[in-house]
Amino acid sequence: MNAESNATPPAANVAPSDFIRDIVAQDLAAGRHPEGIVTRFPPEPNGYLHIGHAKSICLNFGIALENGGRCHLRMDDTNPAKEDIEYVESITADVKWLISGWADSVLGLKPKGAKPAAEGGDFRIRPVPGAENTSSAAELEPFFASDYLEQLYAYAERLIEKGKAYVCDLSPKETDEYRGAPDKPGKNSPFRDRSVAENLDLFRRMRAGEFPDGARTLRAKIDMAAPNVWLRDPLLYRIRHIDHHHAGSGWCVYPLYDYAHCLSDYLEGVTHSVCTLEFEVHRPLYEWLLGALDLPRVLPRQYEFAKLHLAYTIVSKRKLLQLVNEKVVSGWDDPRMPTLAGIRRRGVPASALRRFVTGVGVTKFDSLTELAVYENAVREELNASAHRRFGVLRPLKIILVNLAPDEVVECSAGNLPSDPAAGSRTLALTREVYIESEDFAEVPPPKYFRLKPGGEVRLKYAGIIKCEEIVKDASGAIAEIRCTFDRDTRTGQPGADRKVKGTIHWVSASLAVEAEVRLYDRLFTVPEPGDAEDFLKVLNPNSLEILTAKLEPCLSGATPGQSFQFERLGYFTPDAKDSAAGRPVFNRTITLKDTWAK
């Protein structure tokens, strides 16, 4: 690769643009946000982040980065029954990994334990500026919606005082019946017209723990006949006598998403609250709640985009969990999983994932992205950076009959042929070497460039060999191939120019290290496994193949986080869990493109 093509490709160079970024630019131009742009990534800590979240993360952090703003990482943790600190930790790690080296400086975190403070008769919580993230002595943590329980409660009382919320005694079943249907208006709750004083008293007693779960709710007083069902007096608070993984044991009333989300955005000073399309119908409620409270600061605005759908993959939390529970995969971070943890373990660089999700764009069209787009992004990234190595997956022994048993021919091989600055290593050609079984054919198909009876092939970086004799074992299987090595064609020698059609990789049999290598393929056999009657019935039975490979010696020192291209085979990375010092287990991240196989 020359210097020019080594440069960052246009796709990663050009500032992305989309309808949301356009809105941000317009708002900025209109002077709407003198304090700067603030976005947020607000997962609920009830599962692992997956490739779909990567799109949202790159959008939110990207907008902040491009506009000198900030992006808060916030746990949307208002349903303690489903959440766990395990997820808080995995989410935080995954986000940091994905933005590392790109948007770290705009990651909004806050001092551990910080809560909103009173500010101008209102509440507000501010992040520690990104630049101070690393230098600050104070311990930082993400934002948590559950840190706002006290302020949210205060806002709820204000809503009651304004006559815009009421305590409702309807049972869950009754509430459902009163709501009507999309094409049928609902009807007013019999508790809708309680006095402010009674509502206040009841709500305070709800908080005090006087009523059991499900006995009462706090509801917004909007319009039970609204065409948008989310405006039919939506529930704001429910009673749950349960401790919270982050907030502790002080609460038995917890706010619902619609109420907590808009106000959390407001408390943090979020300017642009970006979410996926299914929340489109919630937007009027988002705006109603913020409007109903007559808040003094600029209000956040919600915008929606289409979530990522990638062919041959599933992201449903329930289904992913099923794969884990039924041991289809080894865990949430199995390299075949679409989780960020799995993708990372597979060896995909964060930069490749970013390149991919940025490339698919941001629209309101519900699309299905081909896997090839993802694979291309991974290859682009790895091709430019992964050092080249030789590894033989399915060894076939070659005896170079004209080499002495103890003879060593030293061969210099560039780490990154496109970039001499990346250095080189020395390969030792010995009398016995392994080549890929696929690289020999006793009965070659048409246009076969590799080794065949009587044929020649170049051992890359070494020289040309000629197949002289096939040695078979008692069962008739090929045991080894006896070849002659043409010393005149040694790389670097004048005779090296002699043309042979094929060039193959190889390793010295005596010097090679053995390593377990795991080859992965897509988990499903159909482009939309989520639409299958039973997604477990469209599993790819060959999604994992485990081999014992022969690798060039220096690979024994490989460590997780490194990526290598095993020439002609693909990109590999040491497995972060199962590798031992000096004895790595390799995961194949992705194959090289193979136009011959087709």
Place this chain on the structure above:
RNA sequence: UGCCCGAUGGUGUAAUGGUAGCACAGCAGAUUCUGACUCUGCUUGUUAAGGUUCGAGUCCUUAUCGGGCAGCCA
């Protein structure tokens, strides 16, 4: 069928009333000590019908198709 949203080559996306472009995929060729990379060329598109306009992928109307919404989940 109540409300909301969407529709540009095979796929994804750009064009903000003025030359339909880019990427991926595909095909053909060049190059190659990786059948990779790189390079060159090619194929393929504005859902439909009306309207506004000098001019419409873009604005309006209707139709068609697709998606979302009726948790005390987020």
